[in-house]
Amino acid sequence: MPGFSPNELSSYLIIGAILFALGLFTVLTRRNAISVLMGVELILNSANINYVAFSHFGSGSADGQIYAIFVIMLAAAEAAVGLAIVLAIFQIFHSIDVEAAQTLKE
Amino acid sequence: MDHPIQTDTLRWIVFLPLLGAIINGLLGAVIQKRMGKRAISFLACAPVILAFLLSLQAFATLKGLDPEQRFLIDRLYTWISLGSLKVDMAFLVDPLSAVMILVVTGIGGLIHIYATGYMHEDKAYWRFFAYLNLFTAAMLTLVLGDNVLLMFVGWEGVGLCSYALIGFWYQDHNNARAGNKAFIVNRVGDFGFVLGMFLLFWSLDAQGHGTLTFREMAKWASTLQGQTLWGIGVVTLATLFLFIGATGKSAQIPLYVWLPDAMAGPTPVSALIHAATMVTAGVYMTARLNFFFSMAPETLHVIAWIGVLTALMAATIALTQYDIKKVLAYSTVSQLGYMFIGVGVGGYAAAIFHLMTHAFFKACLFLGAGSVIHAMHHEQDMRKMGGLRHHMPLTFWTFAISVLAIAGTPLTAGFFSKDEILWLAFSSPHGNKLIWLLAVVGAGMTAFYMFRQFFMVFFGECRADHHTQEHLHESPRAMTLPLVVLALGALFAGWIGLPAVFGGSQFAHWLEPVTGGHAEEHASHALELGLMAVSIAVAASGFFIAYLMYYRETLSPERFTHLAGGFFYRLFDRKYYLDEIYQAIFVNGTLLLARIGSLFDQYIIDGIVDGSAALTRFVSWINGLFDNYVIDGIVNAVANITFWIGNKFRRVQTGNINSYLYVVLIAVVLVILAKLRYWS
Numbered sequence: 001m002p003g004f005s006p007n008e009l010s011s012y013l014i015i016g017a018i019l020f021a022l023g024l025f026t027v028l029t030r031r032n033a034i035s036v037l038m039g040v041e042l043i044l045n046s047a048n049i050n051y052v053a054f055s056h057f058g059s060g061s062a063d064g065q066i067y068a069i070f071v072i073m074l075a076a077a078e079a080a081v082g083l084a085i086v087l088a089i090f091q092i093f094h095s096i097d098v099e100a101a102q103t104l105k106e
Numbered sequence: 107m108d109h110p111i112q113t114d115t116l117r118w119i120v121f122l123p124l125l126g127a128i129i130n131g132l133l134g135a136v137i138q139k140r141m142g143k144r145a146i147s148f149l150a151c152a153p154v155i156l157a158f159l160l161s162l163q164a165f166a167t168l169k170g171l172d173p174e175q176r177f178l179i180d181r182l183y184t185w186i187s188l189g190s191l192k193v194d195m196a197f198l199v200d201p202l203s204a205v206m207i208l209v210v211t212g213i214g215g216l217i218h219i220y221a222t223g224y225m226h227e228d229k230a231y232w233r234f235f236a237y238l239n240l241f242t243a244a245m246l247t248l249v250l251g252d253n254v255l256l257m258f259v260g261w262e263g264v265g266l267c268s269y270a271l272i273g274f275w276y277q278d279h280n281n282a283r284a285g286n287k288a289f290i291v292n293r294v295g296d297f298g299f300v301l302g303m304f305l306l307f308w309s310l311d312a313q314g315h316g317t318l319t320f321r322e323m324a325k326w327a328s329t330l331q332g333q334t335l336w337g338i339g340v341v342t343l344a345t346l347f348l349f350i351g352a353t354g355k356s357a358q359i360p361l362y363v364w365l366p367d368a369m370a371g372p373t374p375v376s377a378l379i380h381a382a383t384m385v386t387a388g389v390y391m392t393a394r395l396n397f398f399f400s401m402a403p404e405t406l407h408v409i410a411w412i413g414v415l416t417a418l419m420a421a422t423i424a425l426t427q428y429d430i431k432k433v434l435a436y437s438t439v440s441q442l443g444y445m446f447i448g449v450g451v452g453g454y455a456a457a458i459f460h461l462m463t464h465a466f467f468k469a470c471l472f473l474g475a476g477s478v479i480h481a482m483h484h485e486q487d488m489r490k491m492g493g494l495r496h497h498m499p500l501t502f503w504t505f506a507i508s509v510l511a512i513a514g515t516p517l518t519a520g521f522f523s524k525d526e527i528l529w530l531a532f533s534s535p536h537g538n539k540l541i542w543l544l545a546v547v548g549a550g551m552t553a554f555y556m557f558r559q560f561f562m563v564f565f566g567e568c569r570a571d572h573h574t575q576e577h578l579h580e581s582p583r584a585m586t587l588p589l590v591v592l593a594l595g596a597l598f599a600g601w602i603g604l605p606a607v608f609g610g611s612q613f614a615h616w617l618e619p620v621t622g623g624h625a626e627e628h629a630s631h632a633l634e635l636g637l638m639a640v641s642i643a644v645a646a647s648g649f650f651i652a653y654l655m656y657y658r659e660t661l662s663p664e665r666f667t668h669l670a671g672g673f674f675y676r677l678f679d680r681k682y683y684l685d686e687i688y689q690a691i692f693v694n695g696t697l698l699l700a701r702i703g704s705l706f707d708q709y710i711i712d713g714i715v716d717g718s719a720a721l722t723r724f725v726s727w728i729n730g731l732f733d734n735y736v737i738d739g740i741v742n743a744v745a746n747i748t749f750w751i752g753n754k755f756r757r758v759q760t761g762n763i764n765s766y767l768y769v770v771l772i773a774v775v776l777v778i779l780a781k782l783r784y785w786s
Contacts, residue, residue, distance in 0.1 A: 028767050036763070098763050 012053035019046035033086045033096040037079060044075045111171075116180035116197040119160045119207060120246045122153035127239035134232025143231050147222040150235035154218050154242055158211035164199045165208060173619050176201055177321075179252065186255070190316035191307070196252035198320065202620040205458060206249035206390055209465050213382040214242050216588035220473050221374035223584035224480060228372075234274060238378065241267035245383040249390060253318040254303050257391065261299065261355065264384045265292040271379065272371040284370035291364040295354015299391075302347030306398070309333055309340045320394060327397045345398050345405040349412075352388030357439050358416045358446060363685060365439055369431040373476030376431060380438045381468035386461045389445045393454040396621050400452065406536050410450025414531075414544045417443030419682065421551040425558075426679040429486050430475045433559050437512065438468055440548060444527050447545055451537035453530035454621040455614040459603045460527055462613075463519035466595035467511040473589055474505035477581040478563060483574055488559060493568040497578040500586045502564050504593035509560045511596040513553035514645045519600035524549060526605060528641055529634055542637075546644050553648030561656035605634065 004011050023042030030036050048068040055064025086096055093100045130137070130149055137145050168176045181196040199207070218238060225234050244263025251257040266289070273285025306323070310316055313333075315326040333340040352358065357365040357380075365385065369376055379385065392399055392409070399405060417440045424436035441464050448457030479486055481498055495502040511520035528549070532542040568575055580586065603613035614621075654660050680686070760766075 024767075024771065028764055028771070031764075 009053055009057040012049055012057075016046045016049040016053065019043075019049065031097050031099055033082075033089065033098050036098060037082045037086070040082070041075060041079070044071055044078075047071060111167075111175075111178050113164075113167075113178050113180050115160055116164065116178060116199055116250060117182060119157045119164075119211070120197065120243055120250060122157045122160075123239045123246065124243040126150055126153035127236050127243060130232050130239060131236035134236055138232045143222075143226065146232045146235055150239055151215065151218045151222065153239065154211055154215040157242075157246070158208070158215050161204070161207040161211050165204045168199065168201060168204055176619055181252075190311055191318070193253055193255050193318055195256065196319075197250040198252035199250065200620055201617050202390075202393060202458065203249050205462060205617070206386075207246060209386075209462055210242065210245050210249060210383050213465050213469050213592070214245075214378060216591055217374050217378045217382065217469060217473070218242075220377075220476070220585050220588040221372075223582045224374050224476055225372060226582075230274075234271075234372070237267055237270045237274065238374075241271060241378065241383070245387070248387055253320060254306070254323075254395075255318050257394070258299065258303065261351075261387060261391075262296065264379075264387060265289060265296065265355075268292070268368070268379050268384055271375040272368045274371055274375065278370075281370040284364075284367040288364040288368045291361050292354045295351045295361050297351075298347045298349070298354070299351025302344045302349075302351060305335075305340065305344040305347060309335070309344070323395070324397045327401065330398075331401065339402060339404075341398055342402040342404050345395075345402045346408065348391065348395065348398075349388075349405060349409055352391055352446075353412065354388070355391075356385050356388030356442050356446070358388070358412050358442065359419065360684075362416060362420070362439050363688060366432055366435040366681075369429070369435050373431065373472060373479060376435070377469045377472035377476070380435065381472050382465040385438065385442055386445075386465070389442070389449065389457050389461050392446075392449045393458050393621060396449075396454045399449070403536065406450050406452060408450075409446050410531070410536065410541055413443045413446030413448075413450050414541050414548070415443070416440070417447065417548045418544055418551075421548045421555065422674075422678045423681050424555045425551060426675060427555075428488050430478065430488050430491070430559065430563065431472075431486055433488075433555060434468070434471055434475055437471075437552065437556065440552060441468065441512070443548070444524060444545065447531055447541060448527040451527075451530045451534040451541070453527060453534060455611070455617040456523070456526040456530055458617060458621075459611070459613050460523035463511070463523040463596070463599050463603075466592055466599050467508040467518075467520055470504055470508040470589060470592035470596050471512065473585070473592065474501050474508065477501040477585055477589065480581055480585070481578050482570060483577070485570065485574065488562040490570050491563045491568070492566040492570075493564070494578070495564040498580045500580060500589060504586075504589040505560065505564070507593040508596045509556045511600075513556050513649060514549055514641060516642060517600075519596050519598065522600035522603050522605065525638055525641060526603065526611065529605065529637060532637055533633075546641050549641055550644040550648040553645040554652045557649050557652035558656050561652060565657055605638070 004014075020043055023039045023044075023046060026039030026042060027036050028039075030039065048071050051064040051068045051071070053064075055062065055068075058064070089101050090096050126149055130146060134146060137149070164178055167178060178199040179196055180198075181194050183195050184192065185195040186193040218235075221234070221238065225231055228234060241264060244260050244267055246260070247263060248257055248260025251260055269285045269289035271285075272288050273282045276282045276285070303318070307316060307318055309330055310323065310326055313326065313329040315322070315329060317323060317326070327341075330341050335343055350361075354361045365380060368380065371379070399409075420436045420439035420443060424433050424440065427433045427436060441460070445457045445460050445464070448454070448460060477498065478491065478494060478501060481494070481501075482491065485491070507518070511518040514521045514524050528542060528545055531537040531545055532539065568578075570578075603611040605611070655662070677683075
């Protein structure tokens, strides 16, 4: 692919976009709650790639990279909370299928 | 005349009885229980006797002064100071009030002593003496007051105390009613007095001399000459108003009706109120303000006629009465009429002279009647008496002397004073022959009804029941002693006012600084002696008829009662139907007015109130409807719409996370596409 080199911003953005699409795909298609959480991780990490890339090729300051570290930390916290919810759902519905937890609508 | 002597003893003449009233009134019940009735008697009598001694002292002081200088003033403080109105709390003794305080404290004191015997069995002994002292204090305020307003205080005070004393035995409804009647009728007169007082002050003030003090008023009285109000002379109008006040207190037509009913009170009260003090207030007031009355010949004319009519009317009623006290009551009204004849013909001194002698013999008569009633176990009907002269000699003799005096027997007190008035009625420029004639006829009737009473009570067979006869007794010494003193007064008090033919009246001379000299024409002595003989003859014939009818019983009273088909007898016996007329016009009129007022209240006022309430209720009802349907409707509609919308949108929440995410994705894609398409 022409122009696809480690020295160009677009390469990283493309990788980030692919990763985002994969994550989104996972979240939308998987019914297993754990898989959904994994998809969310992918989306978050695609965002991280974008941060780091823009930080590297853009302003030159380290702000973006620091944001990436925040997002990683946030992802860890989100995973913890998400897993706790999954655990609670499992205790109530004896399943971790996200479509099983639809009682809110009625 | 402008520098009266200041003193500070006069106040005690008023304050001592007041103090007695306060002590007996507040602590009387305790004192009576702890220390007995003697202590009450002492507390009640001592202040009055002391006041009498003080009055004597004031009299002696006056006597030592020049006639023109005879004024003692005791000024306590300025009572009211308001614009041009300045009223002092001050007591004044001049020759006129000196006579009055001597009469009030002297005879009043004797009546106090008498009452200690008469009221001895009464449980509310202390209350009686508290009232009696208060009454004396009020009367002394009336006569000692240095201005019209202070006089009015005493004027009202005696009215109040008379109400309390007349209704003293209030357990009987009739007595309470009599007290009410006295008070209410007096209030009518008081209204006139107040109007007169205001009118005098107002018109004097208009002349720049606003004052209520007697001496100042006398000085400026002439400035009112020729002033008119509604086309009538101010002075005439004011004196007429004042005279209405006098008719109330002094029981003249048309306001005399309270006095006969006031006999419901204990007998010492009748003696005190109706002989010595309260009823003389009107005469005193006219004599005190004589400078105004003399300026209003029309008023004097009215007074003289009212006086003579009252004298005649009351005398005719007295002819037919059987109640021992009622006879005396009507006789009092009649004698007061004579005093007003005296005032009306300009003989103020003669009026005061008659007032004084009348105080002696009428007090003696009332107290003698009280002594009889006491002995007869409260029987007052003369038809059940008779022959009492053997049982109660002292009462008999004193009563006899007083009857002689009131009938005008020569050389007794009543003869001189009544004759003076008759003579003035004949000879004074204000008098006329008709008044004289009517007054002489009245004097004849007086002799008749007094001797009728005298013979019925003291002579003949005793008509009382057996039980009462056995217990007949002379009264205790506390009661007979005042009788003796008063009888002596009734005999000799007239000697200080001899007719001109016998050397002239010292009494009139004494009062001259206040009342002014008599406008007496020097008619011939022969005429005076002739008139005197006529009145003696008339009185003697009155005596003679009574003697024939009730002593010898050779002349039947029926021969007179059947005259004109009994018309006159019924008229007199029913007191000219005046009570019935007043009942029909004034009492029922007032009740009718009250009933109309009540109906007005019930239908109009209540209707307005009820109507406004109903209106308010209607408005609230409308308000309630508006709230219920409009305001609540809007609120409910908002809620319903919200609910409906919420219900519709509920479908969106499937609970399926994936579908949410699809929606988010599609939305984002759409936004991106839109951005690329339109805003790139």
